[in-house]
Amino acid sequence: MMRHVVGSTSQESDSSKKRKSSDGKGGSSPEGNAKQARWDTEGLATLRPCEEPSSSNHVVREPQRDPELSVEDLKQNLRHKDDELKKAISTQDKLLRELSSSVECPVCYNVPRVAPVPCCSNGHVICQRCKAKLENCPTCRVRLTDCVSQIAATIIHRVSHTCEFRYEGCTFKSDIDKITDHESSCIFRHVRCPHWACDETITAKNLTHHVIASECGDNYRDKPLPYREEMEYARALDDEEGNGFWRPSLIQFDGITFYLQVEKSGKTKNWYFYVQMEGSALDCKMYGVTIKVRKSLVSEGHSVVYNGDVCPIDIKGVGEVENSGGGLNIRNSIMENIFDVDALDRSDLEQQEESGGDVEGERFRFWVEVDIFKSPKITAVKTEKVVKNEK
Incomplete structure (x- = not known):
């Protein structure tokens, strides 16, 4: 009888320990799993100095790094980017030249700067100054009317305009809003001699030489x-x-x-x-x-x-x-x-x-x-x- 009692007591003790573990002080009860999930989610920031994560439930991995590029690889990448940029600029310049050529006046070879832009019934563009002197289209010879080109009016605000004095040596190009200001102070513009009796016009760049030489x-x-x-x-x-x-x-x-x-x-x-x-x-x-x-x-x-x-x-x-x-x-x-x-x-x-x-x-x-x-x-x-x- 005594052995039986002792054995029962031992079994009860084991059962009691299991119940205590199930109550949250051990084991894997639902409440314990919830706590473990919160700990995993919040990460190491929630740990007290004396606590450590369980190796079986939480693994901290080092971030992966790309292998370092050599200096030669970086230079090659820069050259590649530079070539791509030059190609894009070349393509854009070609497009702008084609657009500019499409609205160039066939008489004076200037791109119109003021809208509306006159055109013939076939769509050939001509500037207002030259249209006033002609009766027929210089391209297809049809009679000029009051037709205007809305597309040309849009293009002239998108393309670069050359300086009026390009034939004197000026290479300046700009959009339509800045070209007029440049021409008013261009060193290749024509000015009159300051002498009261001289009616010659000279480029501003060569004016001093003219005054002294003459x-x-x-x-x-x-x-x-x-x-x-x-x-x-x-x-x-x-x-x-x-x-x-x-x-x-x-x-x-x-x-x-x-x-x-x-x-x-x-x-x-x-x-x-x-x-x-x-x-x-x-x-x-x-x-x-x-x-x-x-x-x-x-x-x-x-x-x-x-x-x-x-x-x-x-x-x-x-x-x-x-x-x-x-x-x-x-x-x-x-x-x-x-x-x-x-x-x-x-x-x-x-x-x-x-x-x-x-x-x-x-x-x-x-x-x-x-x-x-x-x-x-x-x-x-x-x-x-x-x-x-x-x-």
């Missing part, structure tokens, strides 16, 4: 600023309308040639002093000028001063100068007070009268002083940009 101006480019020049005037040398002209004086500043111009208008009874720059109206905004017209260099008495803009080389004559708003205008009555009579020429006057030759009359002298500088407005804008960039 003696259309006095070269003082080697003189430092402020530039000072003593000028002479004789009333008898005015033309029939009372106009007086002087050859322009070449002045150098910032690697650019400027021209001092002096003219007297018999119509307005005014004297005009202005400085032209070999540049466009936009280029002129970068520079300013001070012009002083005075009786003597040793005294500020009887003098007039101008501080303002320089004039672009594209204008010519006092009429265009007045419209531009640049330069110094002095009434003739004020100039009479500035004149200094050249007493040395009175004997010459008597000799001219005795010889029966042309009599110039009295000669007058006055001084013109010119100083050119970078525009303070442009300098202020550049300084402001620098400060913003530093911030």
